[in-house]
Amino acid sequence: MTARKPAASETESFDEFWASVARPTTTIIRGVTVAVPRDMPMLVEQRLEELQDSSSLDDVAELVGLIFGENCLEKWRDAEMGLLEFQVILAWGMANARGQKVTFQEAYDIVQEQAAGGKAPAPNRAARRSRSAATGGPSKATSSGSTGSARKTSRR
Template structure:
């Protein structure tokens, strides 16, 4: 076994992660290769908070501090932004996706948001509840409602 020359943590981690860059709306950004620990700790708060401050924080953690303003200045639209965030989060969590795959995911998520409940959900919601417990009434047992089974004469 050959001893390797000692290397710094940063050099080692850059090699492991295979970090690269991508140009998005004319802005060169690092391809996220890991969810920053600060973001992981704040992810639930950031997902439910749609304030400008929360959005800026999320973009800064993924791509850098000045990127959002550069994208806004370049005319990035909302669907583009959602696609880039989906792409960045996928890469950050270790799933390498194309921009097309990220876009398709965003389109599918948007379509699901506007859908009415499916037929089974509508039926379940309209079933009466038991008066005493508020739960559904229990079905009658098959023993009291079925006919006697006939045996073959063989």
Template sequence: MTARTTGSPSWDAFWAEVSGARTETIRGVTVDVPRDVPFGFEERLQELSASSAQEDVEELVTTLFGPDVFAAWADAGMGYRELLTVLTWGMAQASGTDMSFAEAYEAVSTADDGGKAPASPNRAARRSQSKSTGGPSKRTSAASTTSARKTSRA
């Protein structure tokens, strides 16, 4: 059997091609736009959501955008709300949602959870697409949910 070629010389080139690799300049720092959520990222985000420790925030930024990005943004004067906006945008991009910076800012601004990290853009998108009417479920007839009575052979 002959191996089929895709025209891409390596996995990295192939993945860049299919995932639409691109960069963005944020506070003077050119970063790769996140294309996928790293394993364990959402769990780690939940664990650190109540933390305001700089090293925890730096860990999240490093996971999404790469090493030294957090320090460069801090040196450029990035503030907390701005950082939350960029993280929200980055998480959306990594989840496959092409969210604009304005939409990310709106999500951060309307978060009513007392300054915690905003809900995952994935989750928000799923909720907004839900077709639920909000009404109660229909009752299932008793005949279809009960088991047949068994008689004893004693």
């Protein structure tokens, strides 16, 4: 028997392996080049729990920095990023960091759905009417007293 030659993956370190698996990609958000989050830093979960009741801008900046890189929040603020934009970026970043590849459009849709309370908007009057007209079924029967003629008895 000949000795099996180890595959390259058996001789490389975990760091080399992980670098090949988690190749960093970047995107530009409001003029700032950021790495697309590929994994949630373990510290983020801990800090989220610790800071869940905090409204401090420094705490928010810390969390954003852990996910997107240092000073991102300040740079986005300087670029006049709006609150809705920020919510979309957070939804996008958190989803990608959890391993769900989400587009900016999908993140926007998630934010809009959450803003609506998780419900689809109520249909307008025309939509409701078209839905009832689209069933194609017969009308409800009406009483013969209001639509029928009086019954005549035959004479024998």
